[in-house]
Amino acid sequence: xxxxxxxxxxxxxxxxxxxxxxxxxxxxxxxxxxxxxxxxxxxxxxxxxxxxxxxxxxxxxxxxxxxxxxxxxxxxxxxxxxxxxxxxxxxxxxxxxxxxxxxxxxxxxxxxxxxxxxxxxxxxxxxxxxxxxxxxxxxxxxxxxxxxxxxxxxxxxxxxxxxxxxxxxxxxxxxxxxxxxxxxxxxxxxxxxxxxxxxxxxxxxxxxxxxxxxxxxxxxxxxxxxxxxxxxxxxxxxxxxxxxxxxxx
Numbered sequence: 001x002x003x004x005x006x007x008x009x010x011x012x013x014x015x016x017x018x019x020x021x022x023x024x025x026x027x028x029x030x031x032x033x034x035x036x037x038x039x040x041x042x043x044x045x046x047x048x049x050x051x052x053x054x055x056x057x058x059x060x061x062x063x064x065x066x067x068x069x070x071x072x073x074x075x076x077x078x079x080x081x082x083x084x085x086x087x088x089x090x091x092x093x094x095x096x097x098x099x100x101x102x103x104x105x106x107x108x109x110x111x112x113x114x115x116x117x118x119x120x121x122x123x124x125x126x127x128x129x130x131x132x133x134x135x136x137x138x139x140x141x142x143x144x145x146x147x148x149x150x151x152x153x154x155x156x157x158x159x160x161x162x163x164x165x166x167x168x169x170x171x172x173x174x175x176x177x178x179x180x181x182x183x184x185x186x187x188x189x190x191x192x193x194x195x196x197x198x199x200x201x202x203x204x205x206x207x208x209x210x211x212x213x214x215x216x217x218x219x220x221x222x223x224x225x226x227x228x229x230x231x232x233x234x235x236x237x238x239x240x241x242x243x244x245x246x247x248x249x
Contacts, residue, residue: 022047022082022127024091025058025236042236045091045105047082049230053108068108075099079110080120081127083234086186087134094127094138096120098159100150114150117158124201124230126181130212132194137212139165139181139198141229143174145215163215165198175217177202180233181209187237197235201227 024045041057046064048054056064070079076095082103084091091103098116103109122140129136136148143165149157165175180199185192196209198217204227207217 022080022232024083025234044234045082045084046232047079047093051078053082053103053105055105067105070103070108070110072110072112073099073101074112079103080125081138083128083136084186085129085136086131086188087129092127092129092136094120094125094136100136100148114148114157116146116148118146118161120144120146124179126179126198126233128181128183128196128234129186130183130194130196131186131188132190132192137181137183137196139178139209141177141179141201143176143178143215145213147213162213165209165215165217167217168219175200175207175215177229178207178217179229180227180231182233182235184235185237186235197233199223199227199231199233201229201231 025042041059043055044058046054046056051070053067053070054064055067070093073095076097076099078096079093079101080096082091082093091105093101093103093110095101098120099112100114100116101110101112120138120140121144122142124141126139127136134152136150138146138148145162145165147160147162149155151157165178166172167175177200178198179201182197184195184197196212198207198209200207204223204225205219206221206223207219209215209217
């Protein structure tokens, strides 16, 4: 029987080795097929602190290969988060001034395609596409929770400010230090549900963000390591005969 296989890739060890604050799983779609013992390994694209894109096998992050330094930004000074968009299999980046770009995974060249209409608030950000809604989710270490429509003509283009990220304390409190975001089931199957998970880099744990638009967080487990203030995070999903598993960081 075929089962779903979910690999959770958290750039904790990668951040220590490469200073990678943002992460996007690639699965060879970008041309960076890294072979491990003769089989294609799951690859990821990372964004380093000095604005370089790197590609690496998630089980061998120390063997990263350089793609190039990000260039072509317009109105932004740096990229703060990246993610692949399943609708067109392109890598996107969000700039510190709200620019949204496609990023060439062969040379790190940026092309501006959209602009957030709400200013970013914070120093560290999580960026991920909702595969079902076709919206870009942006969260920050200050509790900001944004939803952006890049090019879906069926709805108004622009950015919606959703509910502040909130921890289930008594009384509820704004979640500070949440810097990684990733949706499950990154596919185009209309029957497949998707769930948003976040990395709380301050508490070193993973939380469920549900409802995503409300910003309500529910802790699901501890990371077991110090994530640092800027933790890249992605969830890779595929159909295989393997059981569901999580990869070590």
